Amino acid sequence: MPAVDFPPIFLLPTLLQPAELHRLQDSIPSLTYDIREADLILGKISRTERAQFELRRLRLETEPVHDGGGSGHAEDAAREPAAASVVSHQDSAPSPKRRRLSTSGAAQSPADAVHVGSPGMGSSADTVKVLKLSWLTDCLERGILLPVEGYLLYHGRKIPCSSTRKPRKKQAPASTVTGILGRAAVGQQASGGKPASSCSSRHASSGASLGHSQAHPRPALVRESTSEHGVPLPRVPDYLHTTYSCQRPTPANPPNAAFIDELKNIRTLRLLGGDKIGVRAYQTSIATLSAYPHTLQGPQELARLPGCGAKIAELYQQWQETGQTEETAEAGSESKMAVLQLFYDIWGVGDTTAREFYRKGWRDLDDVVEHGWASLSRVQQMGVKFYDEFQLKMARREVEAIAGVILSHARQADAGFELAIVGGYRRGKKESGDVDVVLSHRDESKTLNLIDKVVLGLEKGGFVTHTLSLWTRNSERGQLPLPWRGEGSGRGTGFDTLDKAxxxxxxDGDGAAHRRVDIIVSPWKTVGCALLGWSGGTTFQRDLRRYCKREKGLKFDSSGIRRRADGAWVDLEGGGGGGAGRGRAPDMETAEKRVFDGLGLPWRRPEERCTG
Incomplete structure (x- = not known):
């Protein structure tokens, strides 16, 4: 069935579970994460009033269209055209998200296309339609672009933000201030603790929490300098055109690392603001730019990269001119952002919990201790207790020393145990925030119930001061690979079930800093999956799972690979008598390479999996 040629679509996350949201996102080839770029907004809603509320919440100001081109009510949907004809702005490069459409979804000829004029002229680019989510599912089911009649909830004309930004002074590069928290603290002192003003006063009270992704207008046309003309741009590598970052090399020290760090700062802002869609979009852009092997010459070069586009190019231009983007500059003066960052840095506290702490009126660690200590999990209590120590980074030699102690205790049980340090250390990071190790043995009987013995020995030796979590599910079921029972089959089926602590x-004595350590035990037959699952960057791991699901019909996690059709374990390593008769892998890395080969992926060294 041919793919449906959709116009630019923004998907409302309202009332959608994460798994359903990601599935729908993957089904929309023209998905945009900037609501101002969308021609259609789809949501799991059914009332016009709710549609208008969602637009206000996302800071997209509109007014109902009553000029015969549509209505703000669903019952007037019959007066709507079947589908809007869309082309790009005449003064900007065409975006792959923008399509020329007819009612049937077929591409129009230039003569048939409706040209988009400048803002305020009442053209189709200045209006937006909010549709029921069922329009998308019906289009996908029938394989054609359906008329919007019967699905339309609201048709509005976009209102440009009327306020203008004050000229920004040249600021020091972001690297001179330690992270968002440091900039926010400095900005809070400079502004007397008052938050920065937004586009308008009504935006500040609209109820959107830190909605930076919607607070900014559509990115302006990227300006070109005369020096950019006539300069040949390097060829975009073929591997960048894949949608899966696990198929391409991504080095630890990319040539554009400074700007990538700024994008990571923005991603953190979106995360703390609860903008999960924005986080996902920036993860994709960061992974693409991290894999780009050339130093950027200008924003036009960045705009052509898959997963980046005009929005990221505009951010790059801001960063070039001032040393940081408008978004991070504004966040630096927000006291709320400083507090959220403080809470988010507590071990065991995620972005949702950080916002909950803030909603309770807490503003520092003393508030957490005084008002909420009893409600914290044990992990969170340790995160507060050792907050300052957990912020300290470890040099590689300290990580190696900790791993050496763990291995020596494992070898007290049997001399044949092997250990691999995974996580950021294995990807080549010079400093680490915690230590992750994988223990295994070629004799499967030796890994059974090992985690209890190792942790107990480390406690008696004075190395482990607190054991916060201990999982023994793998040993409890005899280390048999757990069948996958499908989506929503119960908690724990989507994450690995290896023994771990x-x-x-x-x-080194009472004066040494406390460290966070994860100890993972894997039987040899799945040690390649364990190594792979604990060694990639966040986006690498996300894309690896997407690739397995969409291209191979498999379910991947660190405890093995299963077929989605029947849930059965798939042996790619040879550790369970399978693996094309190759027998047991001679070492951990060979087992990992067999997983890559069995999945049809090129082998990537851990240092090439640094997607961020």
Whole structure:
């Protein structure tokens, strides 16, 4: 069935579970994460009033269209055209998200296309339609672009933001201030704790929490300097055109690392603001730029990269001119952002919990201790207790020393145990925030119930001061690979079920800093999956799972690979008598390479999996 040629679509996350949201996102080839770029907005809603509320919440100001081109009510949907004809702005490069459409979804000829004029002229680019989500599912089911009649909830004309930004002074590069929290603290002192003003006063009270993705207008046309003309741009590598970052090399020290760090700062702002869609979009852009092997010459070069486009190019231009983007500059003066960052840095506290702490009126760690200590999990209590120590980074030699102690205790049970340090260390990071290790043995009987013995020995030796979590599910079922039972089949089926322990570590006497350590135990038959699952960057791991699901019909996690059709374990390593008769892998890395080969992926060294 041919793909449906959709116009630019923004998907409302309202009332959608994460799994359903990601599935729908993957089904929309013209998905945009900037609501101002969308011609259609789809949501799991059914009332005009709710549609208008969602637009206000996302800071897209509109007015109902009553000029015969549509209505703000669903019952007037019959007066709507079947589908809007869309082309790009005449003064900007065409975006792959923008399509020329007819009612049937077929591409129009230039003569048939409706040209988009400048803002305020009442053209189709200045209006937006909010449709029921069922329009998308019906289009996908029938394989054609359906008329909007019967699905339309609201038709509005976009209102440009009327306020203008004050000229920004040249600021020091972002690298001179330590992270968003540091900039926010400095900005809070400079502004007396008052938040920065937004586009208008009504935006500040609209109820959107830190909605930076919607607070900014559509990115302006990227300006070109005369020096950019006539300069040949390097060829975009073929591997960048894949949608899966696990198929391409991504080095630890890319040539555009400074700007990538700024994008990571914006991603953190979106995360703390609860903008999960924005986080996902920036993860994709960061992964693409991290894999780009050339130093950027200008925003036009960036705009052509898959997963980046005009929005990221505009951010790059801001960063070039002032040393940081408008978004991080504004966040630096928000006291709320400083507090959210403080809470988010507590071990065991995610972005949702950080916002909940803030809603309770807490503003520092003393508030957490005084008003909420009893409600914290044990992990969170340790995160507060050792907050300052957990912020300290470890040099590689300290990570190696901790791993050496763990291996020596495992070898007290049997001399044949092997250990691999995974996480950021294996990807080549010079400093680490915690330590992750994988223990295994070629004799499967030796890994059974090992985690209890190792942790107990480390506690007696004075290395482990607190054992926060201890999982033994793999040993409890005899280390048999757990069949996958499908989506929504119960908690724990989507994450690996290996034996593991989360502990607080302190070595070299009472004066040493406390460290966070994860100890994972894998039987040899799945050690390649364990190594792979604990070694990639966040986007690499996300795309690896997407690739397995969409291209191979498989379910991947660190405890093995299963077929989605029947849930059965798939042996790619040879550790369970399978693996095309190759027998047991001679070492951990060979087992990992067999997983890559079995999935049809090119082998990537851990240092090439640094997607961020």
């Amino acid at each position: 989360m502990v607080v570590w302190q070595g």
